Amino acid sequence: MPLVTTKAMxxxxxxxxxxxxxxxxxxxxxxxxIMDAAKEExxxxxxxxxxxxIKYARVNYLMKMIEAAVEEAPxxxxxxxxxxxxxxxxxxxxxxxxxxxxxxxxxKYDFEENIALTKQVVDYAHAHGVVVEAxxxxxxxxxxxxxxxxxxxxxTDPEQAKEFVERTGCxxxxxxxxxSHGAYKFKGEAKLRFDxxxxxxxxxxxxxxxLHGASTVIPELVEMCNKYGADIPGAKGVPDEMLHEAxxxxxxKINVDTDLRxxxxxxxxxxFAEEPSTFDPRKYLQPAREExxxxxxxxxxxxxxxxxxx
Numbered sequence: 001m002p003l004v005t006t007k008a009m010x011x012x013x014x015x016x017x018x019x020x021x022x023x024x025x026x027x028x029x030x031x032x033x034i035m036d037a038a039k040e041e042x043x044x045x046x047x048x049x050x051x052x053x054i055k056y057a058r059v060n061y062l063m064k065m066i067e068a069a070v071e072e073a074p075x076x077x078x079x080x081x082x083x084x085x086x087x088x089x090x091x092x093x094x095x096x097x098x099x100x101x102x103x104x105x106x107x108k109y110d111f112e113e114n115i116a117l118t119k120q121v122v123d124y125a126h127a128h129g130v131v132v133e134a135x136x137x138x139x140x141x142x143x144x145x146x147x148x149x150x151x152x153x154x155x156t157d158p159e160q161a162k163e164f165v166e167r168t169g170c171x172x173x174x175x176x177x178x179x180s181h182g183a184y185k186f187k188g189e190a191k192l193r194f195d196x197x198x199x200x201x202x203x204x205x206x207x208x209x210x211l212h213g214a215s216t217v218i219p220e221l222v223e224m225c226n227k228y229g230a231d232i233p234g235a236k237g238v239p240d241e242m243l244h245e246a247x248x249x250x251x252x253k254i255n256v257d258t259d260l261r262x263x264x265x266x267x268x269x270x271x272f273a274e275e276p277s278t279f280d281p282r283k284y285l286q287p288a289r290e291e292x293x294x295x296x297x298x299x300x301x302x303x304x305x306x307x308x309x310x
Contacts, residue, residue, distance in 0.1 A: 104134055
């Protein structure tokens with residue numbers, strides 16, 4: 001099966017009340033870990049690359065690795081998505097390179113500017129058979145090129161969301177209901193505004209909704225990282241139960257990046273600490289790949305509910 005757009009994936013997810021995991025990729029081991037989990041769980045999957053990942057891995061290398069992943073999993077629907085496209089040029093580059101979905105993040109602009117930029121990307125993408133995710137509302141936190149201070153974060157306005165989708169023609173919408181980027185999502189108790197989600201779904205029932213900044217920041221992985229020399233105190237993410245509730249109540253796509261970084265780092269640190277004489281990259285990248293697979297499998301099966309949905 002060649003790469004697909006998210007259109008059919010999301011239609012099915014809205015109808016059957018589950019979410020699809022969108023997992024950030026940077027290198028071969030991460031791609032393999034995600035795909036091994038998706039194959040085992042018979043789950044559709046979205047591989048996504050930020051502009052930072054594209055700069056790091058280089059677009060041609062990424063495309064060839066993803067091509068190999070798709071060949072190895074002919075029965076699994078796989079979409080390739082640009083995460084947080086900062087401008088029209090980056091979105092165009094990815095569309096021209098073969099991405100099947102792009103996100104234009106105009107959330108840092110005012111409402112009218114965000115609409116104009118999103119519409120420009122939508123027109124180009126749709127002419128090339130590519131779908132577009134847009135964002136309304138600002139998420140706090142830091143991840144790759146995204147950096148928003150907590151005081152500048154804001155919830156998505158449901159009425160604005162309806163107008164935004166109608167005027168831009170975007171295919172899916174990332175909303176702000178209390179998640180944030182990075183490993184430090186909450187200082188106190190985790191809280192998501194499900195009332196805002198419900199109102200948005202009421203106004204735009206057929207538009208797939210996306211949650212960014214939705215890693216659980218798995219405590220066991222943080223603990224393992226810290227046990228073997230990391231310094232990540234006070235990291236806190238979105239609990240599995242909340243993400244599960246979101247996936248049953250109208251969220252079609254849930255983004256995961258931080259948890260994969262923690263999985264990889266935890267295992268690499270463990271090998272370095274326990275076997276200091278190791279210098280063969282395969283000896284520490286293999287357990288890292290396995291931990292990524294385990295993490296993704298847990299998300300697909302226990303949290304998002306996308307197992308056996310191909």
